[in-house]
Amino acid sequence: MPELAEVAWYAARWQPAVDCRVREVRCHPRARVFRGMSPEELHVLRGDHLRGLLTHGKQILARFDHGALGLHLGMSGEMACAPVGHTPGRHDHLVLRTEAGSLVFRDPRMFGRVRWVAGSALPAWWKALPPAILSDAFTSKLVEQGLAARGRRPLKAVLLDQDLFPGVGNWMADEILWRLGWHPARRSGELQTAEINVLRREARRVCRDALRVIGRSWGDPPASWLFPHRWRAGGCCPRDGRALERTQVAGRTTAWCAACQPPAGSSAGGGD
């Protein structure tokens, strides 16, 4: 489920335990989410205090006194602060017991990831993350160069590229394209300079809207967005009421409106 705003919301689930000491570490001995590392290594967390939580796109960093936990929620990951006596469930791969509650990392499909970097400094991989979409470093020039380097790829694929649009996932990419009135399969290299500016602006807008509505309270996006219509069987475009198309673009199911988002060349776009 998690994209930028859902990730922010889940990361905040651990917030109540900031400045609390880890009393006990429980982890599944060989869950895929630990990848190369030995989960035993995480027992060094015992005695450390959780010092803060950061998010960057879909990446989460939970900082402790002597290191940082890098978390990625994959397709089905969740974070929760369960009661102190929480008994780890089948998919609770990591549980940190604190006096404020049990911090749970849960991920049934295990496409997510947990990693540990010792030391109080920010990990190198964290510092190497690309500019966040809502940061000043996310410039039109950056977007222009990113699109040019992926010129033959469909826009949908490039929006999903975490090196250029960190935090954007399937629903956000569809939302951005729908708001712009652009066809998802349009080639990234054919955008004009003015269109690149518009794309940058809309990507930032969708990020802000998502964080406001979902990131703060897991609220339901308004019916004026594509979001609430895109998965429902028989979902219709909230702009013109036409039945939404559902096709594979860039290997992902893509919801779009054939009327609002015509193929490049046609000029009957949606926009707003």
Added chain:
DNA sequence: TACAATGTTTTAAG
């Protein structure tokens, strides 16, 4: 039963 699910990585192909 078979397919699809808000993601990334590896492998194959061009």
Added chain:
DNA sequence: CCTTAAAACATTGT
């Protein structure tokens, strides 16, 4: 070597 497409990953739900 570079870019792009497809397969793989593991589990649950329709």
